[in-house]
Amino acid sequence: MSPRHWALTLLLALPMLAAAQPPAEEPPLTVQATLDAGQQERYRRLIHELRCLVCQNQTIADSNAPLAQDLRSQVERQIAEGRSDDDIRHYMTARYGDFVLYKPPVQRNTVFLWVGPFLLLLGALAIALRQLLRRRDTAAITPAAAPDPQALQKLLDEDRP
Amino acid sequence: MRFLIPAALLVVLLVFLGIGLTRDPREVPSPLVGKPAPAFDLALLGEPQRYTQDDLKGRPVLVNFWASWCAGCRVEHPLLVKLAGEGVEIIGMDYKDTDEAARQWLQRHGNPYRRVVLDAQGTAGLDWGVYGVPETFVLDANGTIVYKQIGPMTEQAWTEKIRPLLQGQKS
Numbered sequence: 001m002s003p004r005h006w007a008l009t010l011l012l013a014l015p016m017l018a019a020a021q022p023p024a025e026e027p028p029l030t031v032q033a034t035l036d037a038g039q040q041e042r043y044r045r046l047i048h049e050l051r052c053l054v055c056q057n058q059t060i061a062d063s064n065a066p067l068a069q070d071l072r073s074q075v076e077r078q079i080a081e082g083r084s085d086d087d088i089r090h091y092m093t094a095r096y097g098d099f100v101l102y103k104p105p106v107q108r109n110t111v112f113l114w115v116g117p118f119l120l121l122l123g124a125l126a127i128a129l130r131q132l133l134r135r136r137d138t139a140a141i142t143p144a145a146a147p148d149p150q151a152l153q154k155l156l157d158e159d160r161p
Numbered sequence: 162m163r164f165l166i167p168a169a170l171l172v173v174l175l176v177f178l179g180i181g182l183t184r185d186p187r188e189v190p191s192p193l194v195g196k197p198a199p200a201f202d203l204a205l206l207g208e209p210q211r212y213t214q215d216d217l218k219g220r221p222v223l224v225n226f227w228a229s230w231c232a233g234c235r236v237e238h239p240l241l242v243k244l245a246g247e248g249v250e251i252i253g254m255d256y257k258d259t260d261e262a263a264r265q266w267l268q269r270h271g272n273p274y275r276r277v278v279l280d281a282q283g284t285a286g287l288d289w290g291v292y293g294v295p296e297t298f299v300l301d302a303n304g305t306i307v308y309k310q311i312g313p314m315t316e317q318a319w320t321e322k323i324r325p326l327l328q329g330q331k332s
Contacts, residue, residue, distance in 0.1 A: 053189060053292035066257070067292050070283060095290035097192040 030073045039079050046075050046085060049102050050092055059102060191290055191309040198224070198304050201285040206255065206263055206277035216276075218304040221327045223251045223297055225274070225314075226286060228258045229266035231294045237313035238270050244319065245273035253277040256286045256294050299323050 029035065035043060044061070050071060052063035060068040060075075071092070078088050092100045104110045193199070198214045205212050217224065225241065227234040245251055253274035255263045260279065267277070280286055289298065299308040307326050310318050 056186065070287060074287065094192060095288065096292065097189055097290075099189045 029076055030069070035076065035079060042085060043076055043079055046079075046088060047072055050075070050089075051100050051102055053096055053100065187293075188311045189292070191306075193290055193298075193306050194309055196306055198298070198300055198306055199285070199288040201278075201280075201288065203285060204279045206260060206279055208276070212252075212276060212278050214304060217252065217300055218302065220250060220302050222275075222300050223249060223323075224254060224289075224300060225251055225297045226254045226256045226280075226289070226291050226294050228256045228294050229262040230258065231256075233293075233313045234295045235270070237295055237315075238273070240314050240316060240319070241273040242271045244314075245275075250275050254280050254285060254289075256280050256291065257283045299326060301326075 029040070029043070047061040048059050050060045052058050052060045052065055052068040052071070054065040054067045055063045058068075060071045074091070075088055078091065083091075089101065098104055098110075104113060106114050198217055200214050202211055202213045223244075241251055251273050253276070255277055258279075258281065263277065263279075267274075278285070283291075286294075289296075293311075295313055297310040297314050298306050299310070301307050308323055310323070
């Protein structure tokens with residue numbers, strides 16, 4: 001690869017560095033309830049898949065907005081009360097809609113969201129394949145025609161001032 | 162012909178992006194619209210009895226979540242006072258606030274509320290899916306939520322969305 005290609009590759013890889021940064025410090029448990037290790041694991045997983053509606057681009061684990069704090073303690077309380085993960089997700093979507101879930105459920109109005117990228121990929125592959133086949137065909141069928149010397153001369157004459 | 166398909170795709174994309182520009186990402190559609198008002202049982206400001214979702218039934222009402230610390234509530238307040246003057250019943254839900262601060266705020270700016278429900282802990286706010294005051298729910302006479310205004314109430318939202326919804330309902 002040329003130096004320019006290297007530079008471009010590095011540039012494209014930059015966002016991956018951002019994604020690879022260590023996660024922000026976990027918010028502590030706030031409710032006066034003792035969760036065992038397994039429950040704490042569930043708490044951590046759930047607060048990372050629920051969206052803070054005030055800040056919108058953060059999970060309730062990442063946000064310090066009062067609403068995120070409320071929702072975290074709600075998750076914690078409900079785990080302590082023995083509710084299942086699905087119960088807690090349902091509690092959240094019943095109040096805030098599917099938007100609160102970072103991972104949207106597969107349902108009628110989100111089907112395109114889930115299959116769309118694959119359709120685009122298939123389309124792109126089909127186009128690329130067609131182009132490749134066409135290029136191969138034209139290369140095989142039309143031999144390089146010998147240039148017409150008279151036409152060439154005419155072009156050169158036109159260029160001359 | 163060669164460029165027709167990409168051009169058409171671009172136009173489609175631009176139309177979608179254009180629609181996207183006109184939408185406010187902060188307005189998350191509420192799953193509560195079309196559902197009965199969530200249950201609560203809370204104290205009232207300056208009145209001894211308690212107030213529940215059943216007290217919201219029987220006539221159309223606006224349920225307005227507000228707080229004395231909320232800047233957007235100042236913005237919508239003159240409009241609420243005006244609507245109350247026209248006979249619209251507005252129930253205030255004083256969200257994460259103290260009695261004293263709420264009382265002072267209402268004295269200073271006027272009180273458009275028929276009742277002020279004290280949601281000091283924000284528990285009703287949580288059950289109503291409130292994520293930032295002010296938010297206003299429109300309830301029909303059956304106590305069903307028919308509309309949710311996110312952010313300050315505006316003249317436009319009132320005349321174009323909410324008033325038509327309430328017309329045909331007996332008040």
